[in-house]
Amino acid sequence: MAKYIVRKSDPLRGQVEISGSKNAVLPIMSAALLTEEKCTILDAPALKDVEIMCRLLEDLGSEVSQDLENNIVEIETKEISTHIASHELVKKMRASILVMGPLLARTGKARIALPGGCAIGDRPVELHFKGLRALGADINVDGAGVVRASADSLKGANIYLDFPSVGATENIIMAASMADGTTIIENAAQEPEIVDLATFLNKMGAKIKGAGTDTIKIEGVSVLRGAKHNVIPDRIEAGTFMVAAAITRGAILIKNVLPDHVKPVIAKLKECGVEVEATDEDVIVRGDVNPLISTDIKTLPYPGFPTDMQSQFMAMLTTAEGSSIVIETVFENRYMHVRELNRMGAHIKTEDRCAIIEGKAKLKGSQVVATDLRAGAAVVLAGLVAEGETEISEIYHIERGYEDFADKIRSLGGKIEKVED
Ligand code: UD1
Numbered sequence: 001m002a003k004y005i006v007r008k009s010d011p012l013r014g015q016v017e018i019s020g021s022k023n024a025v026l027p028i029m030s031a032a033l034l035t036e037e038k039c040t041i042l043d044a045p046a047l048k049d050v051e052i053m054c055r056l057l058e059d060l061g062s063e064v065s066q067d068l069e070n071n072i073v074e075i076e077t078k079e080i081s082t083h084i085a086s087h088e089l090v091k092k093m094r095a096s097i098l099v100m101g102p103l104l105a106r107t108g109k110a111r112i113a114l115p116g117g118c119a120i121g122d123r124p125v126e127l128h129f130k131g132l133r134a135l136g137a138d139i140n141v142d143g144a145g146v147v148r149a150s151a152d153s154l155k156g157a158n159i160y161l162d163f164p165s166v167g168a169t170e171n172i173i174m175a176a177s178m179a180d181g182t183t184i185i186e187n188a189a190q191e192p193e194i195v196d197l198a199t200f201l202n203k204m205g206a207k208i209k210g211a212g213t214d215t216i217k218i219e220g221v222s223v224l225r226g227a228k229h230n231v232i233p234d235r236i237e238a239g240t241f242m243v244a245a246a247i248t249r250g251a252i253l254i255k256n257v258l259p260d261h262v263k264p265v266i267a268k269l270k271e272c273g274v275e276v277e278a279t280d281e282d283v284i285v286r287g288d289v290n291p292l293i294s295t296d297i298k299t300l301p302y303p304g305f306p307t308d309m310q311s312q313f314m315a316m317l318t319t320a321e322g323s324s325i326v327i328e329t330v331f332e333n334r335y336m337h338v339r340e341l342n343r344m345g346a347h348i349k350t351e352d353r354c355a356i357i358e359g360k361a362k363l364k365g366s367q368v369v370a371t372d373l374r375a376g377a378a379v380v381l382a383g384l385v386a387e388g389e390t391e392i393s394e395i396y397h398i399e400r401g402y403e404d405f406a407d408k409i410r411s412l413g414g415k416i417e418k419v420e421d
Contacts, residue, residue: 004392004406006383007415008365011250011288014412018238018256019045019403020071020231024193026095027170028200028229029053032075033060033102034178035204037226044073044231045403048396049093056089056096060103076226083109087146093400097125097167101175104137104151114145127165131172134159135179156181156220164189164214164301170197177206179220188216191302192261196232203227235261236308237402238283240377242266243309244409246274246287247316247381252412254283264305268313271295272320294322294359299330311337311378318346318361319385326355337375340368344379344386365389373401380405384414393421 020043030053032039044050046068054064054073061081065074083103090096090113103110114125129139132149134157139149156179161168169189174197176183188194190212198211204227207219238257245252246269259266259278266276266283273290276283294317299307307330317324318341328334335355338348344366347358365388370376376398383390395418398405406416 001393001421002395003419003421004380004395005417005419006380006390006392008387009248009384009415010413011248012244012252012384012409012412012414013250015253015255016241016408016412018233018241018254019043021045021193021196021234022047022049022401023166023236024196025050025231026053027098027174027193027197028231029057029073029075030098030102031174031197031201031204033057033062033077033080033099034106034174035224035226036078038074038076039204039226040228041073041075042071042228042230044071045234046071047403048400049095052089052093053095056085056099059086059089060099080107083107083111085110085112087113095167097128098170098174100128100147100149101132101171104132104149105154105175105178108151108153110147110149112147114141114147125167127161127163127168128171131159131161131168131185132175135172135175135183154179154220156183156218158184158186160186161188166191166193169194169216173198173201173208173216173218176218176220177201177208178222178224181220183218183220185216185218186214188214189301190214192232192235192258200227200229203229232261233257236306236374238262239265239306239309240312240381240402241408242269242276242283242285243312243316244381244384244412244414245285246272246292247319248384249287249292250412251284251286251288254285256281257283259283263303265309268295268297268305272316292316292320294320294324294357296325298327301330307331307334308374310334311374312381314338314348314355314357315341315378315382317357317359318348318363318382320359322359324357324359326357328353328355336371337378340371340375340379341382343368344382344390346382363387367391367393370394370397373397377402377405380409380416384409
């Protein structure tokens, strides 16, 4: 299995181009199942998760072509050949559950195993079921965890989500786009990826209003057509490089980022003494102007501080002056990186959903594990400032979600190598 070897590096400097958003492209690819016509997705990042989604769609009957060089994915689904999603693929990626809404809308049936993905706590899908049931689907889960859903027809409904789940909001929007009548989702997720999905669906002919607010209204239509769409930049990749500038006390020009999407990250970096200047689609981050100081963070659904940035920030805070408190409210078990960072010499204590980070740690190179995607990014960032050499295993997690991560870091002067074990 491949590993990263990361060595203590000089401050990262230069410019980096952010790729299309992983969390936006996956639901958009799934939405392409809703039409017989060809959909063209531009700025699709070349990632393992995108490849898994390509295979999943092919299994369901789509013709898929992925141009890795030019970041284009084309999907044409003249016919759905099966409503059964391959267990093998579904267990590799949690976002596979997103084919459920489109399958139900197009064929009236869906069979899918409960999904896998990052091990960041119990990740139930009952809100997806609650929404799809409200639209008229009959859903049963057997003892082996296989979900069978069917619906003679889908009908618009009023749905209140107990928590603004991103995936549940996406599944419901996709199914409701082709339901009879109007659906209103209350307490909907407001993430930019929801807006991007709604924009794509509206290009296909859907009638969705309010995406990006907590109330989304969908008037069902009977047919959707093919569409062409550019995926939004990945705000979590952008945030990760912003933290890379701060933790290494460097200066990076981050290109292709929508500053509005990274507002909480910018605000928290500024609290830490980092200088951030945002223009239209670029952000300059300077960690070389002021000393890095501690801050407190509480993760929340958008527009709050993103849970997907928590581990990278924590890595940075271990090196800041003073103590910081982090509270993770979105996932109940998202502190697996704490053990790895402590192994590198950090001083972090956790109690339930709260972590206390003592600053000014002298990080030292160690053997650590990328326990999940974002935790993996955190140990890479820590490795860049740790004395000596950090060996990171299970890096396939990182490659699931960051396009050319090691190459981009190297282009900024970071010392990172991928080696085959
Ligand atoms: C998406 C993102 C992921 C991000 C997360 C939160 C994708 C592909 N992944 O994941 O990177 O970390 O949003 O911003 O877009 N929950 C329930 N019941 C449900 C659904 C969710 O209790 O039916 C809980 C989950 O256990 C979790 C929380 O809600 O604690 C957030 O989950 P959700 O917003 O659904 O995240 P995902 O869509 O899985």
